[in-house]
Amino acid sequence: MITDPICKAHVNEDTAYVTDYGGKKYYFCSPECKNKFDQLEKSVIRLKRNIGEKERISFGKLKKEIINLGICTLCGACVSSCESIAFVNSQPKLIDKCTACGVCYNQCPRTVTREEDLVGKLRFGYAARSAMPGSKGQDGGVVTSLLAYGLEEGLLDCAIVTRKSEDDPWRPEPFIATTADEVLESAGSIYSHSMTMEPLMSAIKQGMRSIAFVGPSCNIDAVHKMQTSPYGFLHLFLRAKVLKFGLFCMDGFEHEGIREFVQAKGMDLNDIESMKIRKGVFEFGMSDGLKSYDLSELDRYRSTSCKFCTDMAAENSDISFGGVGTPQGWSTVLARSSIG
Ligand SMILES: Cc1cc2nc3c(=O)[nH]c(=O)nc-3n(C[C@H](O)[C@H](O)[C@H](O)COP(=O)(O)OP(=O)(O)OC[C@H]3O[C@@H](n4cnc5c(N)ncnc54)[C@H](O)[C@@H]3O)c2cc1C
Ligand code: SF4
Ligand code: SF4
Ligand code: SF4
Incomplete structure (x- = not known):
């Protein structure tokens, strides 16, 4: 039994309309089906020519x-x-x-x-760096400057940011910042999961209504889900406006794992002033210079969730930031929503 590939009807080989394509014969019930297939073949040829030229x-x-x-x-x-x-x-x-x-x-x-496959939908893209005195961000310091500006101008009630714990160095500690000084205290990246949703919900319960929320793609997804799911808290019950500041992210590590790694290399987390991942290398900055290690050396400490993460550029944010794509000391900034 032969099937017409367009309408899926069974056809008789002797009476069917025939097209030869790619060395194979195709059979159709009617001239209309044959015509549809022939047009499709032309489209494929056009497609091949178009792609081939580029x-x-x-x-x-x-x-x-x-x-x-x-x-x-x-x-x-x-x-x-x-x-x-x-x-x-x-x-x-x-x-x-x-x-x-x-x-x-x-x-x-x-x-x-397509660009969209890699970084998601965006309205504008910028290379930017902060001109704010005293700002020492991870890359261009743009996140910190925008938050400080928003708080000083009264555009924001608070910002949910993450700083290093005082008791346990480099353990991420999310908190509600209400002043520019508190935001400055949180500048820089900590490469471990920060439980940012707790302070967000607490800020809302305290009556804050205009809130900036900072986090990598997975944290942004939590807010996005709460805003868009029919049973999400931010969708159903609450009137707070949450502006999502997304951070590009390709890796997150267990805090204890980073500590174990650092100790194994004869260093102490107390002495480490900065951490940065760049071009497959993990850099630890200390007063006497940088120590760099191939990222693969930290593979065993990577958080399990990161192995399944496919969103590098925080696609569900209002505005997202990363170091990749711009020279050192600058931030790549992607404005996605109108407010972003
Ligand atoms: C875990 C992680 C992985 C990253 N991976 C990449 C990457 O692969 N490629 C890339 O281009 N960029 C990556 N980034 C983003 C990059 O490190 C910078 O945060 C970004 O370029 C903004 O720089 P900035 O100087 O404007 O930020 P800053 O002005 O330094 O502000 C950084 C903000 O991030 C917040 N923050 C720091 N750590 C965390 C955390 N763990 N969770 C939530 N918020 C946090 C701080 O509170 C602060 O508000 C990553 C960031 C994180 C946190
Ligand atoms: S590149 Fe073109 S010819 Fe080669 S396998 Fe893919 S579709 Fe076929
Ligand atoms: S996912 Fe696999 S089967 Fe599907 S188009 Fe890609 S290579 Fe082919
Ligand atoms: S790689 Fe994905 S899951 Fe892991 S910290 Fe980054 S955004 Fe979150």
């Missing part, structure tokens, strides 16, 4: 970036878009010549082919 991308790139890394979902988009690919032993494999047209790569849900 960049030559072969199946090898799909194999290297997606299939070999084990992040292929076996959806079959590549297989269904090219006669040269087939599932062999439950994996997409090249079974014929590849012309490097890039079509398969552009169908795959796991590849990054």
Whole structure:
């Protein structure tokens, strides 16, 4: 039994309308179905030509970036878009010549082919750094400056930020900052999960209504869920406006793990003035200089949740900030919502 690929009707091979495509015959119940298929074929040819003009991308790139890394979902988009690919032993494999047209790569849900796939929707992007006296941020100090400005101008009632614990150095301690000085105290990044939602809910209970909330993608997602879920607290009961300041994030580590690592390297957390992850290297800043280690050395201390995290740029925030994409001492700033 032969099936018309357009309307799925069963057709008789002898009386059907036929098209030859890619060395294979396709059978149709009517001239309309054949026409639809022929138009589709033209579109695929146009697509191949369009992509081909911009960049030559072969199946090898799909194999290297997606299939070999084990992040292929076996959806079959590549297989269904090219006669040269087939599932062999439950994996997409090249079974014929590849012309490097890039079509398969552009169908795959796991590849990054648009800016939006990588950093989410945004209205404006900036490279910025603070001009505020005394500001020493992690990158351009923009988060701290904006928060200080918002508090001083009365635009914000408070900001939910994270500082280092006094009793246990580098343990993240989230708190409600209501003055520019308190915000300055929280500048810099701590590479461990901070339980930021508790102070947020506490600020709301205290009657604060205009609140800036700072956190990496996973914390921003918690606020976003509470704002948008039909049963979310911020959606159902509360009238507070929460402005989400997202931090780009690719890694978070257990606080105890960082301490163990630092001790194993003969250092003391009390002596560490700054921590920074840059280009696959973890840097610890101390009064006598920097000590750098390959990020892979800290693999075993990475928080389990981070292994499953796919949002690098805090896509659900109103405005997000990171160091990647701009020179050292500057911040990449992505304004996403109108308020952001
Ligand atoms: C865990 C983590 C991982 C990161 N990974 C990357 C990355 O891979 N690539 C990249 O480009 N950028 C990353 N960043 C963001 C980057 O380190 C800077 O926070 C960002 O560029 C803003 O710089 P800034 O100088 O404007 O911020 P600052 O003015 O220094 O302000 C930083 C703000 O972040 C808050 N903060 C610090 N630590 C935490 C925490 N653990 N949880 C919640 N809030 C916190 C502080 O309270 C402060 O308000 C990461 C940040 C964190 C916290
Ligand atoms: S669609 Fe086919 S020919 Fe084009 S790059 Fe992929 S495997 Fe090669
Ligand atoms: S399109 Fe991507 S995810 Fe889907 S089967 Fe092909 S390689 Fe795997
Ligand atoms: S990698 Fe993801 S889960 Fe881990 S701290 Fe960063 S945003 Fe949170």
